[in-house]
Amino acid sequence: MKNSRRSFLQQTALATSAFCLGFDWFKAEGKAGAMVASTVEAGRFNAYLEISSLGKVIIYSPNPEIGQGIKTAFPVVVAEELDVDWKDVEVRQSNLDTQRFDRQLTGGSGALKHSWDRLRKAGATARQMFIQAAAQTWKVDPSACKTASGFVIGPAGQKASYGSLASLAATLPVPTEPTYKNRKDYKIIGKRTKGVDNANVVTGKPVFGLDIEKPGMVIAQIIRPPFGATLKSFDATDALKMPGIIDVVSFKNKVAIVGQSTWQVMQARAAVSCKYDGQNLESESTHKKWFDEGMVTENAQVNRKDGDFKAAIAKAAKVVEATYECPFISHSPMEPMNFFADVRSDGSVLLAGPTQVPQSAQKAVATLLNRDEKKIEVELSKMGGGFGRRLNNDYALEAAELSSLIKKPVKVMWTREDDMMGGIYRPAVRYHFKAGLDAAGNMIAFYLRGVGLNAGNSTRQDNFPVGAIENVLIESVNQVSSVTTGPWRAPITNFLGYAEQAFLDEVAEAAGKDPIQMRLDWLARVKSNPVGKITYEPDRFIEVIKQAAEKSNWKKKPGVSQGFSVYYSHLSYVAQVADAVMVNGKPKITHITAVTDCGEVVNLSGAENQVKGAIIDGIGHAMFAKLRFNEGVASPSNFNSYRLIRGNEIPTIDAHFVDNGIAPTGLGEPALPPTGGSVANAIYAASKKRLYRQPFDI
Incomplete structure (x- = not known):
């Protein structure tokens, strides 16, 4: 060919x-x-x-x-x-x-x-x-x-x-x-x-999945069951009598309403009643019980073991312990899930829409429909956000299966409520840290257990400060939940980065050391004699830390409290210093200085936007976002009650980059994991209140 x-x-x-x-x-x-x-x-x-x-x-x-x-x-x-x-x-x-x-x-x-x-x-x-x-x-x-x-x-x-x-x-x-x-x-x-798409976006030209229009296309919305429930029956008698409604069909525990327009489908959807069977539907009390059990079980997965942690902690002059917890949260893209599919009688399939993984979608649809991958075409649209949500193919599979059932090209449209209540979420996680210090304030033992709900391994066992500590034990427990979870911007590290960096500041305080100098001392130790396997480069860590301290005027701003954090993810290094002041008795983050080593910066404005966007995202979700579950039903269901950061809550941000000329490494995610830590540490410096749960209670 x-x-x-x-x-x-x-x-x-x-x-x-x-x-x-x-x-x-x-x-x-x-x-x-x-x-x-x-x-x-x-x-x-x-x-x-x-x-x-x-x-x-x-x-x-x-x-x-x-x-x-x-x-x-x-x-x-x-x-x-x-x-x-x-x-x-x-x-x-x-x-x-x-x-x-x-x-x-x-x-x-x-x-x-x-x-x-x-x-x-x-x-x-x-x-x-x-x-x-x-x-x-x-x-x-x-x-x-x-x-x-x-x-x-x-x-x-x-x-x-x-x-x-x-x-x-x-x-x-x-x-x-x-x-x-x-x-x-x-x-x-x-x-x-x-x-290159800026002008089209701001002038409203059709570039997103929601803009897709194809000949003969019909519209569908889908009713999904509570998590852990099974569809028992549904009644669409009234809906089928409504104008523009073509069909109401059930598949894969779901009910789809198909019609000529989005408005007609939405009206008919409200007229469909569904009955479900459900046993042991999950609520917040269920998740708390699983966290508690995971923290004490003897069946944890050992992810890393250096030296003898138990012996070292027993000899420690001082022990520091802390537990951190985060809830499930929604990806909350501005463009809800949607996808177009045309499953044709000749064996070909046309897919079109916003997906982060078009080849994966192609393979999944080929398997679902038993079609030849080579006959499945995938057209890509711009996406109105995703943050990992569109790494999953559930909404593309829905469109393909529905098209095969109704024998028509169809665009499946999710509402905001669908996105919030029936989506795929960041896993809920609880971490417990323990550190042992000798009489001189040196950390001689480090322990971490992560318990996640559908999180797999909720730790990153080869990341700093591992490599600097002789006695390390890192474990994880995964509790299986019916709540669907998946990658959320900087998977696992989006919360682990905060918990770890907040805990290390507690260690620094207990040791009587400056938190930045303590980390630099550890990294110097790694350079000379690393303990076990490490996945990071100490010199790059050291450089972003030093630049962040210098550019933020660390501890040299009168009347300003500062918090430090540094993290390595996606092969990049980001150090942050958050400034906080007390306003009406409450701490307020006023400024963040970020220094990023992501190798060669290709587009400076794009890089700045990625760092600043990740920081804003990190602040908003650390301080406000939370989903609750009651008998398998998620809430809140829309932005009027699901708290996100507001424009007047965004601090000024300075984004700096290390100019080292190496090949580019990651940038879309690495600035988010350290954000919660720098903010929490700054809040503590200002108010003397430690924060152990997200969203923060200040």
């Missing part, structure tokens, strides 16, 4: 003035990838650059855009190495193509890290081939040529646009080791670049 496509494209290349320069960005492990020329009409293949004779450059971005800015950042890297002006670049979203792309997903803050070298190679390879084409045309040495703003410039001042060179360049051998730009010559990377 590849050979026939290339043959056709090469045959048609010389007949047009517009060409596609295609690169196998993701499949060419360590290789430059194939480059071919084609007419625009010949269609897409692999990931490619489309360059017209007028110099217009179109770069296709393959990963789903969820607000993290990847649709801008990917093309920035290609454009930089291609050496074109950003104003001449048009960015388009690619749909799912498993033959041409690898890791075409958004999750784990890993997209840019995974694709950095491939994206650079795509741009650099094209630039080098344009130089070769120009040198061949001018009969000069390629090393005497250079590029600038989409042109090749020769030794005698000759100048040729990429567009004019495209057909010749496409016939040349592909360089296996292209030359990359020096960082000092970057014109786009590291600068502020506006998001």
